[in-house]
Amino acid sequence: HCDEARALAPDDVTAPYALRGEYAAWKAIVRGELDPVTAVMTRRLTLASGSLTTLMLHARSAKALVACARQVDTAFPDEER
DSSP states (O other), X not given: OOOOOOOOOGGGOOSSOEEEEOHHHXXXXXXTSSOHHHHHHTTSEEEEESOHHHHHHXXXXXXXXXXXXXXXXXXXXXXXX
């Protein structure tokens, strides 16, 4: 269950895990074109905080969160609707 999602300035992040990456990588993940674990392993996303080992142990959970995010109607600012 997700109550909210929003972009934060890097200094405002307080989560135990923080992933950072270019807009194009996040867009590809949300569209289902890029697997989130693959994005981390190929360094399209970087782990800004948290344990990579622990994150990889919970890869299925990360994929489930992304699957939930994909269900949200999303408008990308670089595309016309």
